[in-house]
Amino acid sequence: MNIVLTINGIRRELTIDPGETLLHLLRRVGYKGVKKGCETGDCGACAVLLDDRAVNSCLVLAAKADGHEIVTIEGLAQWGKEDEIYPIGQAWDDELHPIQRAFLDAGAVQCGYCTPGMMISAADLLAHNPNPTEREIKEAIAGNLCRCTGYVKQIEAISKAAEIIRGLHE
Amino acid sequence: MSKGDFYVVGKSLPKVDGISLVTGKPRFVADIELPGMLYAKILTSPHPHARIVGIDTSKAEKLPGVASVLTHDNTPHTRYTTAGQGYPEPSPYDTMMFDSKVRFVGDRVAAVAAENEQVADEALRLIRVDYAPIPEIISPDDAIAAGAPVIHDERDARGIHDARHNIAASVDIATGDVGAGFSESDVVVETTCETQYAQHVPLEPHVCLSWLDEDGRLVIRTSTQVPFHVRRIVAHVLNLPVGKIRVIKPRIGGAFGTKQEIVLEDLAGLFTLRTGRPVLLELTRKEEFVSSRTRHPMRVRVKLGAKKNGTLHAIEMEALSNTGAYGTHGLTVLSNVGSKTLPLYNKADNVHFFGKAVYTNLPVAGAYRGYGAPQGYFPLETAMDELAERLGIDPLVLRRRNHIQTGETSPIFERLGEGREGVAQTIKSCALDRCIEAGAERIGWTDKRGKRHMEGKTAYGIGMSIHMQGSGIPYIDMGAATIKMNEDGSFNLLLGATDLGTGSDTILAQIAAEVLGVPLSKMIVYSSDTDRTPFDVGAYASSTTYVSGQAVEQAAKKIRGQIISVASAMLGEDMEGLILADEHVIGEGKSVSLAEVCRHALYESDQFQPAATASYFPRETAPPFMASFAEVAVDTETGAVGVVRYVAAVDCGTAINPRLAEGQVEGAVVNGIGYALTEEMLLSKHGRVQNPSLFDYKIPCALDIPPIDVILVESHEPTGPMGAKSIAEIGINAPIPTIANAVYDAVGIRLSKTPFTPERVLQAIRKAK
Numbered sequence: 001m002n003i004v005l006t007i008n009g010i011r012r013e014l015t016i017d018p019g020e021t022l023l024h025l026l027r028r029v030g031y032k033g034v035k036k037g038c039e040t041g042d043c044g045a046c047a048v049l050l051d052d053r054a055v056n057s058c059l060v061l062a063a064k065a066d067g068h069e070i071v072t073i074e075g076l077a078q079w080g081k082e083d084e085i086y087p088i089g090q091a092w093d094d095e096l097h098p099i100q101r102a103f104l105d106a107g108a109v110q111c112g113y114c115t116p117g118m119m120i121s122a123a124d125l126l127a128h129n130p131n132p133t134e135r136e137i138k139e140a141i142a143g144n145l146c147r148c149t150g151y152v153k154q155i156e157a158i159s160k161a162a163e164i165i166r167g168l169h170e
Numbered sequence: 171m172s173k174g175d176f177y178v179v180g181k182s183l184p185k186v187d188g189i190s191l192v193t194g195k196p197r198f199v200a201d202i203e204l205p206g207m208l209y210a211k212i213l214t215s216p217h218p219h220a221r222i223v224g225i226d227t228s229k230a231e232k233l234p235g236v237a238s239v240l241t242h243d244n245t246p247h248t249r250y251t252t253a254g255q256g257y258p259e260p261s262p263y264d265t266m267m268f269d270s271k272v273r274f275v276g277d278r279v280a281a282v283a284a285e286n287e288q289v290a291d292e293a294l295r296l297i298r299v300d301y302a303p304i305p306e307i308i309s310p311d312d313a314i315a316a317g318a319p320v321i322h323d324e325r326d327a328r329g330i331h332d333a334r335h336n337i338a339a340s341v342d343i344a345t346g347d348v349g350a351g352f353s354e355s356d357v358v359v360e361t362t363c364e365t366q367y368a369q370h371v372p373l374e375p376h377v378c379l380s381w382l383d384e385d386g387r388l389v390i391r392t393s394t395q396v397p398f399h400v401r402r403i404v405a406h407v408l409n410l411p412v413g414k415i416r417v418i419k420p421r422i423g424g425a426f427g428t429k430q431e432i433v434l435e436d437l438a439g440l441f442t443l444r445t446g447r448p449v450l451l452e453l454t455r456k457e458e459f460v461s462s463r464t465r466h467p468m469r470v471r472v473k474l475g476a477k478k479n480g481t482l483h484a485i486e487m488e489a490l491s492n493t494g495a496y497g498t499h500g501l502t503v504l505s506n507v508g509s510k511t512l513p514l515y516n517k518a519d520n521v522h523f524f525g526k527a528v529y530t531n532l533p534v535a536g537a538y539r540g541y542g543a544p545q546g547y548f549p550l551e552t553a554m555d556e557l558a559e560r561l562g563i564d565p566l567v568l569r570r571r572n573h574i575q576t577g578e579t580s581p582i583f584e585r586l587g588e589g590r591e592g593v594a595q596t597i598k599s600c601a602l603d604r605c606i607e608a609g610a611e612r613i614g615w616t617d618k619r620g621k622r623h624m625e626g627k628t629a630y631g632i633g634m635s636i637h638m639q640g641s642g643i644p645y646i647d648m649g650a651a652t653i654k655m656n657e658d659g660s661f662n663l664l665l666g667a668t669d670l671g672t673g674s675d676t677i678l679a680q681i682a683a684e685v686l687g688v689p690l691s692k693m694i695v696y697s698s699d700t701d702r703t704p705f706d707v708g709a710y711a712s713s714t715t716y717v718s719g720q721a722v723e724q725a726a727k728k729i730r731g732q733i734i735s736v737a738s739a740m741l742g743e744d745m746e747g748l749i750l751a752d753e754h755v756i757g758e759g760k761s762v763s764l765a766e767v768c769r770h771a772l773y774e775s776d777q778f779q780p781a782a783t784a785s786y787f788p789r790e791t792a793p794p795f796m797a798s799f800a801e802v803a804v805d806t807e808t809g810a811v812g813v814v815r816y817v818a819a820v821d822c823g824t825a826i827n828p829r830l831a832e833g834q835v836e837g838a839v840v841n842g843i844g845y846a847l848t849e850e851m852l853l854s855k856h857g858r859v860q861n862p863s864l865f866d867y868k869i870p871c872a873l874d875i876p877p878i879d880v881i882l883v884e885s886h887e888p889t890g891p892m893g894a895k896s897i898a899e900i901g902i903n904a905p906i907p908t909i910a911n912a913v914y915d916a917v918g919i920r921l922s923k924t925p926f927t928p929e930r931v932l933q934a935i936r937k938a939k
């Protein structure tokens with residue numbers, strides 16, 4: 001069957017198998033930043049934004065994405081810049097989303113396999129709540145398992161990214 | 171050199187591969203696709219112990235889209251070990267690609283390569299296997315009981331300690347006379363602790379992709395910690411010359427020991443040889459839980475004898491390790507239960523360590539961060555706490571009185587190594603006293619210890635423990651690095667060392683950049699590839715910073731010598747007066763840029779390629795040390811244990827990149843908290859894993875972590891690169907005994923079996939009443 005969806009701002013017409021998951025489709029058409037960790041919705045490595053909310057793409061049938069907008073890690077920086085997700089006059093002056101920059105600077109990336117999904121969850125959080133408490137950050141990424149970092153620096157990075165985004169508002 | 175003198179080292183610079191990772195670039199094994207790629211799947215045993223009487227693959231072979239089917243009947247019958255260790259491996263050769271006998275639920279039976287995953291799965295369902303079940307052994311005690319079935323009855327296995335009695339490995343070493351030691355002691359305590367089946371859970375399961383290159387050589391792109399061991403072992407299993415195989419390690423999605431095993435590469439490689447086509451073989455999360463590797467479950471007994479003044483006089487440690495169906499890492503993990511713990515308390519003159527690693531028809535244990543040390547520290551540090559109480563001495567004071575210090579040695583270093591005799595050595599840096607002090611202050615030890623208090627039904631307490639590990643394996647490990655200069659003043663750093671997410675590419679580049687006086691951005695790092703980078707044993711045993719780091723430092727020094735020699739001719743000045751700084755060679759009043767130096771070398775006069783390779787072979791290890799503290803809350807109605815706060819003070823020598831060093835400890839501590847509180851592979855009475863999913867096997871998520879303070883207590887290790895030691899593993903040793911001791915402080919019960927689930931804690935509380 002055929003579906004039409006927008007991936008990272010680009011309209012795509014794609015042929016899919018009826019039983020195909022969004023994770024499988026996205027990786028098949030080249031979005032390899034979407035990671036496969038369990039295929040049962042438990043690890044969050046495959047998280048993408050579906051109409052601006054984070055979902056585990058392994059639990060979404062590709063057919064369900066018909067007519068919707070998908071943002072993967074490959075499109076994260078651009079999503080924030082162009083779509084007025086954050087009510088800011090000017091976007092960040094960087095090729096990276098503030099969350100990506102903060103993850104880099106904080107040392108929040110070790111192996112980097114959970115990182116795309118974790119940052120997608122963080123992007124969802126900060127788009128809806130630019131001033132989260134530590135508890136809210138932890139809740140937002142509770143579905144993104146990481147075995148390398150112990151989460152300490154990831155929580156710090158998301159908090160720092162929130163600060164940067166709030167700074168842009170002012 | 172003091173810390174302030176460093177130019178690149180000691181700074182928390184972003185990782186060299188960081189931007190590509192945060193932007194999701196296709197850097198992992200399965201992120202590339204090759205034309206004509208086949209997908210492979212493995213059929214595994216539903217029986218814990220059985221002979222395969224017959225396999226009928228005819229229907230599977232006829233299924234359209236099936237390219238190749240492998241079984242015992244058409245694959246090499248070579249015995250090997252899946253353990254990626256130095257050669258000859260200290261693990262028994264008790265494994266075969268496909269054996270005529272299965273030894274655990276999840277053991278390999280057959281495999282299929284097909285045009286897509288659905289066809290491969292369908293083909294597996296069409297394979298008919300006749301099994302003749304054999305009585306299974308599902309506990310280590312049953313394994314060594316009289317009349318137990320023999321798990322490894324094959325005649326061609328090598329290196330099994332006592333196959334007829336299911337003993338894969340055995341260790342027995344002593345110094346002094348423990349019998350006399352205990353009778354001369356004023357106080358004796360004894361503790362037995364049991365640890366569970368636990369798994370590594372890297373977010374990326376095992377995966378590899380193989381193909382034939384233009385010259386018909388076998389290329390294996392794999393998620394491994396040990397590319398050079400993969401090449402050697404696959405060559406052995408498939409009977410190929412090493413030179414016919416190239417192993418590439420791209421970015422790795424975490425490993426923690428489980429990828430120190432050759433779990434898939436032989437299979438993908440053989441499919442590629444049979445079909446001539448690229449083959450992708452990746453484990454699902456369920457397969458990862460059932461068929462890959464686990465930590466060795468153990469029962470370890472520790473007996474301590476001490477004088478009234480608190481000086482340890484005798485230590486006895488006995489370990490029974492369950493290595494599962496195969497003996498991979500069985501001997502060395504068992505050895506490390508003693509060798510990574512007992513030297514810490516070197517004041518005891520009488521020490522006896524002995525134990526066995528036994529086969530069972532259960533999942534296969536292997537290498538896992540900590541490598542036996544966590545299993546040893548649990549009873550050791552619990553017993554130290556008990557001893558402190560019996561003697562009426564503060565646990566901090568007791569440990570300070572007994573732990574090893576700079577300038578001291580322990581006879582254990584020489585008696586017990588990695589599955590063989592060890593290497594005598596003297597500790598050259600130990601900041602454990604400062605770790606204890608800094609950690610105690612941060613957690614508020616003096617105010618809180620021994621003052622258990624209740625808030626409603628919740629009891630609070632604090633506990634601590636101390637630890638050491640190693641930095642590589644002396645006289646066994648080796649790491650090498652190559653540095654090559656380019657005419658813009660940049661350098662290719664080619665590393666055999668295997669960055670599996672730790673950040674070793676970055677810290678090794680920092681070491682090279684420091685020596686060469688260039689910013690990190692001038693280092694172009696590539697790891698690891700058996701065709702293109704020099705040899706390294708791989709990323710295990712906390713070896714990379716200490717062992718590979720010294721190879722990098724020495725290679726950088728060699729190329730620095732070449733640069734100075736060229737610059738000397740260019741500047742007309744003696745080499746002695748020249749220094750490298752800020753991308754220049756600076757002489758008296760004159761300087762020349764590194765770009766100019768390289769252009770001169772490549773194009774202008776007496777042309778040559780400035781390049782150097784250096785190897786490092788460690789003759790000693792430099793243990794990192796750690797003092798660990800936790801405050802816990804115990805719900806006395808439900809038995810739930812929560813960690814309220816965690817403090818880890820670690821002596822890492824020089825922190826090459828402090829943030830990355832902290833990250834190693836934070837990750838290990840949280841992994842250890844999961845090991846202590848929630849993680850357990852549940853097995854049926856027939857040895858089937860009952861919770862093979864991340865929903866049912868609980869690793870900590872962000873909501874589960876307490877505030878964690880990592881304090882890097884820097885020292886200077888004179889034998890380490892820039893004064894550094896390795897700290898990738900040590901953090902995981904601590905949470906179990908630290909939390910157990912804190913629970914005792916809170917509710918007065920000694921926990922002796924992990925994980926400390928509410929059920930176990932509540933039972934212990936009720937039993938004590």
